[in-house]
Amino acid sequence: MQTAASLNLDGEQPGGQVGGATEGPKLVVAPKPDAGAAAASTSSQLTDTPVRRIAAWLRSALPKVLTTMLSLGLFVAFWYFATKYKWDFYIRFTNIPSPGEVLDNAAQLMHSDKFYNNMYVSLRRIMIGFGVATVLGVALGLLIGQYRVAKAMLFPVFETLRPIPAIAWVPMAIMLWPSNETSIVFITFLGSFFPILLNTIHGVNSVDPVLLRAARCLGATEFGLLRQVVLPAALPHIFTGLAIGMGVAWVSLIAAEMISGQYGIGYFTWEAYSLIEYADIVIGMIVIGVLGLLCSGGIRLLGTALMPWMAGSTQGGQK
Amino acid sequence: MMSQSADQAKATGHIVVDHLRVRFGHNAAMVEAVSDVSMEVKPGEFVSIIGPSGCGKSTLLNVVAGFVKPSAGRVTMDGKHTDRPSADRGMVFQQYSLFPWLTVRKNVEFGLKQKGLDANHREEAARTLLGLAGLLAFENHYPDQLSGGMKQRVGIVRALATSPRVLLMDEPFGALDAQTRVVMQQILTNMWQRFRISVLFITHDIDESIFLSDRIYVMTARPGRIKAEIPISLVRPRTPDMALSPEYLRIKQQLRDLITEESLKAMGGELKDSGLAGFGMEVGPQGVAELI
Numbered sequence: 001m002q003t004a005a006s007l008n009l010d011g012e013q014p015g016g017q018v019g020g021a022t023e024g025p026k027l028v029v030a031p032k033p034d035a036g037a038a039a040a041s042t043s044s045q046l047t048d049t050p051v052r053r054i055a056a057w058l059r060s061a062l063p064k065v066l067t068t069m070l071s072l073g074l075f076v077a078f079w080y081f082a083t084k085y086k087w088d089f090y091i092r093f094t095n096i097p098s099p100g101e102v103l104d105n106a107a108q109l110m111h112s113d114k115f116y117n118n119m120y121v122s123l124r125r126i127m128i129g130f131g132v133a134t135v136l137g138v139a140l141g142l143l144i145g146q147y148r149v150a151k152a153m154l155f156p157v158f159e160t161l162r163p164i165p166a167i168a169w170v171p172m173a174i175m176l177w178p179s180n181e182t183s184i185v186f187i188t189f190l191g192s193f194f195p196i197l198l199n200t201i202h203g204v205n206s207v208d209p210v211l212l213r214a215a216r217c218l219g220a221t222e223f224g225l226l227r228q229v230v231l232p233a234a235l236p237h238i239f240t241g242l243a244i245g246m247g248v249a250w251v252s253l254i255a256a257e258m259i260s261g262q263y264g265i266g267y268f269t270w271e272a273y274s275l276i277e278y279a280d281i282v283i284g285m286i287v288i289g290v291l292g293l294l295c296s297g298g299i300r301l302l303g304t305a306l307m308p309w310m311a312g313s314t315q316g317g318q319k
Numbered sequence: 320m321m322s323q324s325a326d327q328a329k330a331t332g333h334i335v336v337d338h339l340r341v342r343f344g345h346n347a348a349m350v351e352a353v354s355d356v357s358m359e360v361k362p363g364e365f366v367s368i369i370g371p372s373g374c375g376k377s378t379l380l381n382v383v384a385g386f387v388k389p390s391a392g393r394v395t396m397d398g399k400h401t402d403r404p405s406a407d408r409g410m411v412f413q414q415y416s417l418f419p420w421l422t423v424r425k426n427v428e429f430g431l432k433q434k435g436l437d438a439n440h441r442e443e444a445a446r447t448l449l450g451l452a453g454l455l456a457f458e459n460h461y462p463d464q465l466s467g468g469m470k471q472r473v474g475i476v477r478a479l480a481t482s483p484r485v486l487l488m489d490e491p492f493g494a495l496d497a498q499t500r501v502v503m504q505q506i507l508t509n510m511w512q513r514f515r516i517s518v519l520f521i522t523h524d525i526d527e528s529i530f531l532s533d534r535i536y537v538m539t540a541r542p543g544r545i546k547a548e549i550p551i552s553l554v555r556p557r558t559p560d561m562a563l564s565p566e567y568l569r570i571k572q573q574l575r576d577l578i579t580e581e582s583l584k585a586m587g588g589e590l591k592d593s594g595l596a597g598f599g600m601e602v603g604p605q606g607v608a609e610l611i
Contacts, residue, residue: 210412213410214410214412217404217478218430218433228429233418
């Protein structure tokens with residue numbers, strides 16, 4: 001090691017130095033935060049204290065915060081007046097609960113174990129259905145994308161089944177599966193499976209062939225190629241599929257719960273209608289929206305964590 | 320590890336191309352890319368193949384790498400058929416072929432991982448090699464954060480990491496600017512002298528081929544045949560100043576004449592069509608060379 005290092009100094013210093021010089025500009029750009037900090041400190045000493053920086057950030061963010069609040073405030077105000085005066089102009093607000101009623105019911109439900117259980121059941125169905133769809137969709141997508149035989153044997157079946165919406169499977173699912181619970185999970189699975197499968201196939205097909213050749217030259221086996229090159233190369237597309245799949249999974253789940261469920265937040269919302277607890281309908285809708293948002297956010301976070309190289313490339317693109 | 324690969328390289332890495340023929344397509348649509356090529360790379364030798372674009376030199380390299388099956392003839396390394404890609408023939412591509420999802424060091428470790436080397440040994444070997452190429456400071460960068468020259472340096476280091484017997488290089492510096500290219504040629508020469516492995520180098524840059532090679536094969540326009548074999552006896556280490564020496568200029572003139580002739584043949588049809596043919600014939604090959 002010692003000799004190698006000193007040899008390096010003797011032998012390669014000229015090349016190294018010239019290399020540094022010619023490739024300099026690009027390198028300076030790489031540590032971006034430092035460059036930003038340097039620019040800030042030189043531009044004005046006043047902006048360099050933390051308090052001032054936060055103040056500056058608030059000033060720049062304030063207009064957006066204000067317009068967002070205004071937009072939401074106007075929406076709630078419309079809701080409030082429409083329900084208060086029971087507007088009836090083709091659209092009827094006569095039976096719609098007011099914001100106040102919704103808040104009152106929400107306060108009660110906060111202490112209801114049954115309500116939390118409904119949320120838990122829906123989330124569990126999503127996790128299982130979406131989880132199985134992810135494993136199967138990615139695995140089959142890799143095979144279909146990479147191997148002609150797999151494509152010839154499997155793809156026609158999937159192409160035939162794909163246009164059928166998951167909801168259309170409800171009666172069939174009830175006959176196929178032993179319990180209501182499994183058929184609802186199956187519907188959730190179906191909804192997310194196809195977006196994940198198709199995006200994975202697309203991802204595999206768009207892998208740069210030179211990367212496959214490089215890996216083969218480095219001694220990669222067929223399985224190593226699939227796991228260490230094709231999978232990571234397709235990962236951005238796979239995550240697009242997961243994000244879409246998560247959305248469709250919720251759509252399918254809620255519909256399935258409304259039709260054939262016991263428990264679950266979709267069932268809760270439909271039950272509220274049957275029991276004339278109209279405020280609970282709104283709460284159900286809001287909870288569905290928030291849970292869906294959280295799940296999509298989770299997918300995005302997972303994507304960022306699993307694809308750190310993508311963060312670097314988008315930073316490079318923004319500058 | 321390094322001295323071992325150096326010793327090993329002295330006796331191995333002998334590439335023999337024997338009456339190779341490569342055809343693509345069938346019947347009427349058949350194209351002959353390589354036509355009856357015989358050549359060799361001796362152990363530890365740096366050999367370049369130069370020729371007009373589309374002459375089949377990349378196809379020839381792909382047969383040696385094991386990506387393309389020959390229609391006739393054979394390619395062997397140390398007596399063994401090169402019928403499939405293998406880690407004992409390292410390859411550097413013209414396009415950047417680093418794995419974007421791996422850091423620089425993990426890219427270099429890729430081949431070692433396929434060999435089943437454990438993480439500690441992989442890291443040690445990768446860091447040593449990156450140090451030699453002046454890239455240690457960038458071991459944790461992703462390829463997208465590097466300049467073109469640095470990416471290609473990592474590509475070379477990655478190909479060398481598995482201790483291949485021969486390095487196959489397909490116009491590796493073609494996408495780089497002129498200055499970076501000269502630096503890269505020096506770095507490559509240094510690495511080659513340190514590792515003493517055979518190199519088969521594809522280029523269409525005459526200066527590059529003279530600066531780097533022990534021997535140059537000139538290929539004809541498609542279908543590619545070997546037109547000439549030119550030994551380069553310039554002493555090593557070679558410096559940019561040598562580009563002004565009489566011997567260098569003589570070789571360069573010779574290569575230029577050979578390639579111009581082939582380029583003209585390759586472009587003959589196009590020139591005739593464009594009405595430039597008459598003009599080209601009047602001013603002769605030299606004039607058209609300028610025109611091109």
